[in-house]
Amino acid sequence: MNVETLLVHPNCGEGDGHGGDPFRASAPPIYLSATYDQETPLAFGRYDYSRGGNPTREVLEKQLAILEGAERAFAYPSGVAALDGLATFLRPGDEVLASADLYGGTFRLFTQVWSKRGIVVKYADVTDVSRVSSLITSKTRMMHVEPLGNPMQTVCDIAGLAKVARERGVLMTVDNTSLTPLNIKPLELGAHVVMHSATKYLNGHSDVMAGVLALREKAMIEELGFHHNAEGVALPPFECAMMLRGMETMALRIARQQESAMAVAKYLAGRKDVARVLYVGLEGHGGREVHRSQSRGDGAVLSFTTGSVERSVAIVQRLKLFAIRVSFGSVSSSVSMPASMSHKSVPAELRERYAPPADLMRLSIGIEDCGDLIADLERAMVG
Ligand SMILES: *Cc1c(COP(=O)(O)O)cnc(C)c1O
Numbered sequence: 001m002n003v004e005t006l007l008v009h010p011n012c013g014e015g016d017g018h019g020g021d022p023f024r025a026s027a028p029p030i031y032l033s034a035t036y037d038q039e040t041p042l043a044f045g046r047y048d049y050s051r052g053g054n055p056t057r058e059v060l061e062k063q064l065a066i067l068e069g070a071e072r073a074f075a076y077p078s079g080v081a082a083l084d085g086l087a088t089f090l091r092p093g094d095e096v097l098a099s100a101d102l103y104g105g106t107f108r109l110f111t112q113v114w115s116k117r118g119i120v121v122k123y124a125d126v127t128d129v130s131r132v133s134s135l136i137t138s139k140t141r142m143m144h145v146e147p148l149g150n151p152m153q154t155v156c157d158i159a160g161l162a163k164v165a166r167e168r169g170v171l172m173t174v175d176n177t178s179l180t181p182l183n184i185k186p187l188e189l190g191a192h193v194v195m196h197s198a199t200k201y202l203n204g205h206s207d208v209m210a211g212v213l214a215l216r217e218k219a220m221i222e223e224l225g226f227h228h229n230a231e232g233v234a235l236p237p238f239e240c241a242m243m244l245r246g247m248e249t250m251a252l253r254i255a256r257q258q259e260s261a262m263a264v265a266k267y268l269a270g271r272k273d274v275a276r277v278l279y280v281g282l283e284g285h286g287g288r289e290v291h292r293s294q295s296r297g298d299g300a301v302l303s304f305t306t307g308s309v310e311r312s313v314a315i316v317q318r319l320k321l322f323a324i325r326v327s328f329g330s331v332s333s334s335v336s337m338p339a340s341m342s343h344k345s346v347p348a349e350l351r352e353r354y355a356p357p358a359d360l361m362r363l364s365i366g367i368e369d370c371g372d373l374i375a376d377l378e379r380a381m382v383g
Pocket residue numbers: 078079080081103105106146175177178196197198199200209210211
């Protein structure tokens with residue numbers, strides 16, 4: 001079945017489709033209980049303590065695993081908590097080869113937190129698979145990439161990188177936040193672990209913070225499951241139910257958002273006072289061919305520059321429908337200037353080459369009427 005169908009049938013194929021709920025509830029019940037009573041001191045029931053297992057979380061995690069083509073998924077209280085979960089597979093002295101075009105908070109975690117645990121992260125341009133291969137050393141344990149970088153819209157070849165990683169005994173981890181399993185399924189392309197900030201498109205309504213790790217291999221599932229419980233980093237039940245609710249409309253939301261993103265990108269590309277438009281769906285984008293070979297859609301985030309920081313700031317301030325906010329992926333549109341907002345943690349040595357330029361504006365396209373969005377941009381641009 002396609003993702004569109006699975007999204008509104010959680011745990012399709014699981015028993016009677018109600019996740020074992022005795023009342024056949026149409027929406028998953030929220031089990032707030034922290035503990036579950038045993039019948040005897042020697043016999044454990046299916047659940048004993050919610051840190052290690054909770055019925056509401058189980059519905060969500062099963063649904064996430066199905067969507068990503070994984071054997072098991074784990075829900076975390078944020079995207080960065082999920083990213084930190086990847087350190088389960090690392091030991092002091094290990095090296096990580098990471099894309100130089102990553103989410104700002106990922107840089108912060110890798111360079112300011114993991115470094116304290118003796119993990120060395122090296123950043124590379126991952127658009128060139130053979131170059132990446134030449135950078136792998138005997139210490140490289142993990143490769144971490146995003147299939148479509150944000151806000152710079154760099155594309156990397158997930159299957160090509162996964163092949164190199166597997167040949168060299170390196171774990172390949174993919175942050176699938178910006179494209180979602182609706183567009184690309186990294187595990188099917190050879191990645192070992194797929195990660196999400198579910199705060200973005202999976203939830204889609206800016207009212208839950210959550211993260212996901214999904215994977216296939218049994219030994220890794222066991223090790224990660226052990227850490228998920230031992231470190232107490234599971235998503236609480238209310239948030240799990242909110243996530244399930246948000247995900248039901250993900251296919252509809254993203255179809256509309258991607259269609260509007262393309263229209264907005266074309267509108268901006270047609271303006272003489274716009275210096276550059278970065279959107280992988282536009283003809284002439286260098287990564288478009290690789291992207292289209294691995295992704296069903298082009299995403300709904302795009303960036304543009306004007307050549308002048310003052311002009312960009314003025315445009316952002318004149319926009320009415322685009323709220324000025326970090327983050328993306330919500331039903332309502334937003335605008336940000338990553339250089340001074342979400343990407344302040346780009347390491348100094350990468351800043352010149354990879355950091356978003358100071359005049360760059362990033363738009364996250366929501367589900368509003370597209371004509372209204374373009375009219376708002378037009379008004380702000382004309383000033
Ligand atoms: C937001 C984001 C994260 C971090 O997720 P949080 O839910 O904010 O902790 C990681 N990766 C990407 C690509 C993101 O956009």
